[in-house]
Amino acid sequence: MHIVMVTAEAVPFAKTGGLADVCGSLPIQLATRGHQCSVFLPGYRRALQSGLPIEDTHVSFVVDMAGRQVSCRILKSTLHNGAVSIYFVDQPHYFDRNGLYGDEHGDYRDNSERFSFFCRSVAEAVDRLRLNPDIVHCHDWQSGLIPAYLRTQFGNKQWYQHAASVMTIHNLAYQGRFWSHDMPLTGLDWQYFNWQQMEFFGDLNLLKTGITFADFITTVSPTYAREIQQPEHGCGLDGVLRSKQQRLIGIVNGVDYSVWDPRHDNHIAQNYGVENWRSGKAACKLDLQNIMRLPTSEAVPVIGLVGRFAEQKGWDLLKPFLEESIERLNAQWVILGNGEQRFASALSELAHRYPFKISVRFEFSDSLAHKIEAGADMFLMPSRYEPCGLNQLYSLRYGTVPLVHRTGGLADTVTDCNQQTIESGLATGFVFGEYSYDSLKNCVESALNVYSQNPSLWGTLVERGMQQDWSWANSAAHYETVYSRAREQAAIEGRL
Numbered sequence: 001m002h003i004v005m006v007t008a009e010a011v012p013f014a015k016t017g018g019l020a021d022v023c024g025s026l027p028i029q030l031a032t033r034g035h036q037c038s039v040f041l042p043g044y045r046r047a048l049q050s051g052l053p054i055e056d057t058h059v060s061f062v063v064d065m066a067g068r069q070v071s072c073r074i075l076k077s078t079l080h081n082g083a084v085s086i087y088f089v090d091q092p093h094y095f096d097r098n099g100l101y102g103d104e105h106g107d108y109r110d111n112s113e114r115f116s117f118f119c120r121s122v123a124e125a126v127d128r129l130r131l132n133p134d135i136v137h138c139h140d141w142q143s144g145l146i147p148a149y150l151r152t153q154f155g156n157k158q159w160y161q162h163a164a165s166v167m168t169i170h171n172l173a174y175q176g177r178f179w180s181h182d183m184p185l186t187g188l189d190w191q192y193f194n195w196q197q198m199e200f201f202g203d204l205n206l207l208k209t210g211i212t213f214a215d216f217i218t219t220v221s222p223t224y225a226r227e228i229q230q231p232e233h234g235c236g237l238d239g240v241l242r243s244k245q246q247r248l249i250g251i252v253n254g255v256d257y258s259v260w261d262p263r264h265d266n267h268i269a270q271n272y273g274v275e276n277w278r279s280g281k282a283a284c285k286l287d288l289q290n291i292m293r294l295p296t297s298e299a300v301p302v303i304g305l306v307g308r309f310a311e312q313k314g315w316d317l318l319k320p321f322l323e324e325s326i327e328r329l330n331a332q333w334v335i336l337g338n339g340e341q342r343f344a345s346a347l348s349e350l351a352h353r354y355p356f357k358i359s360v361r362f363e364f365s366d367s368l369a370h371k372i373e374a375g376a377d378m379f380l381m382p383s384r385y386e387p388c389g390l391n392q393l394y395s396l397r398y399g400t401v402p403l404v405h406r407t408g409g410l411a412d413t414v415t416d417c418n419q420q421t422i423e424s425g426l427a428t429g430f431v432f433g434e435y436s437y438d439s440l441k442n443c444v445e446s447a448l449n450v451y452s453q454n455p456s457l458w459g460t461l462v463e464r465g466m467q468q469d470w471s472w473a474n475s476a477a478h479y480e481t482v483y484s485r486a487r488e489q490a491a492i493e494g495r496l
């Protein structure tokens with residue numbers, strides 16, 4: 001099949017979170033399975049300056065943005081020795097900026113215009129480049145208009161006749177919700193601005209648009225696929241998603257082991273595998289303690305956290321827990337994150353008070369994220385909700401026992417250590433069920449207890465996690481099935 005992916009992030013060009021990991025890896029995996037893959041990204045400043053060779057396709061055109069003529073140029077790079085084509089929508093006014101979605105003052109105020117332009121340009125470019133895809137696979141709200149263009153035949157592009165659309169929800173909380181006056185920027189007729197299609201409580205909702213027009217919908221874990229159909233996690237779209245449940249499934253993200261594997265990770269102090277993890281992790285821990293200016297000690301357990309400072313990630317639960325326990329517990333805390341200031345300030349204050357127990361870095365550092373995965377003994381993810389989560393999967397491979405809240409992809413990928421799972425040989429981590437201070441406390445204390453009192457069980461958890469295979473091969477096979485089902489669906493409806 002020929003698959004065109006439309007996304008706002010892909011490694012190594014632009015990343016703020018897991019979306020980038022997925023869109024950098026899945027196309028390569030699909031290409032190695034014999035498919036043709038082309039990826040469309042906005043031509044952000046950092047993407048065009050990634051250092052990889054970029055050429056001009058000589059395809060350029062003008063898009064009518066509610067009466068304003070805006071020019072677009074399509075640039076091209078490749079990944080994996082040319083196996084995957086990457087196309088950039090180049091328009092400096094929209095994309096030659098420092099941030100992807102905003103700056104220190106918040107989201108860019110013209111985001112609906114920027115990403116409407118992106119979608120309009122992709123629809124045009126796929127036509128002009130004669131890509132003729134079988135599937136257009138859209139990711140998150142930034143590409144939500146594309147399924148609508150296909151189904152409404154917007155602009156009568158030839159490629160619409162051959163393609164079915166798939167919409168993947170990486171995080172339902174981010175919907176691309178804008179005031180209704182932005183509707184003309186989409187180019188679509190006002191007739192589609194109704195509660196069953198693009199409208200959401202009087203606003204324009206680009207993720208809802210993608211969901212309602214796509215032939216098939218996926219999200220990034222089976223548990224999250226169920227959760228988002230319920231009011232608690234449905235972010236107002238649970239009803240829409242329930243009405244689509246016959247064409248909605250969850251597929252757990254894979255890990256790119258060419259990047260995330262301690263056997264050949266070049267960010268870490270010493271490479272290791274399951275056969276020599278004790279010495280390897282000890283060296284990486286020492287290095288991490290040095291980098292983070294914590295007292296060096298092999299015996300003291302190190303608990304790592306990496307993630308965006310956003311409410312979703314459970315910082316509100318962690319803060320009182322750390323305040324209460326940091327002095328009492330024999331553990332060191334290593335935290336890397338960036339985002340909302342209120343969480344950063346609380347952590348910074350703790351790091352100031354307990355410099356021997358906790359060290360925090362407020363930045364985005366890929367290299368440090370790798371060092372934490374390798375050097376920590378445990379990795380904590382107390383997320384309130386987590387569509388898939390990647391760090392727990394990286395942690396399993398790095399022999400860093402995950403401590404997680406039972407939600408979304410965390411529930412699907414980590415098996416709690418209890419009498420039953422120890423006996424059945426399935427335990428890989430520590431899972432707490434209720435999103436509460438007490439459950440988090442019990443979870444961390446149980447893990448610390450096993451670490452210090454039962455080294456042989458700890459070793460079993462580490463080694464079992466390291467031996468698991470969460471590579472993309474499995475997930476890519478599921479996506480192939482989804483692509484076929486999307487095409488069947490489009491055929492049933494007489495569009496293919």
Ligand code: ADP
Pocket residue numbers: 016017018019021306307308336337338363364365366369388389390391
């Ligand atoms: P989300 O997409 O919700 O942010 P995921 O767990 O799916 O969460 O993916 C997060 C990805 O971003 C992981 O690869 C993680 O290592 C990385 N990451 C998050 N914050 C940082 C940071 N401050 N520095 C480096 N990497 C980070």
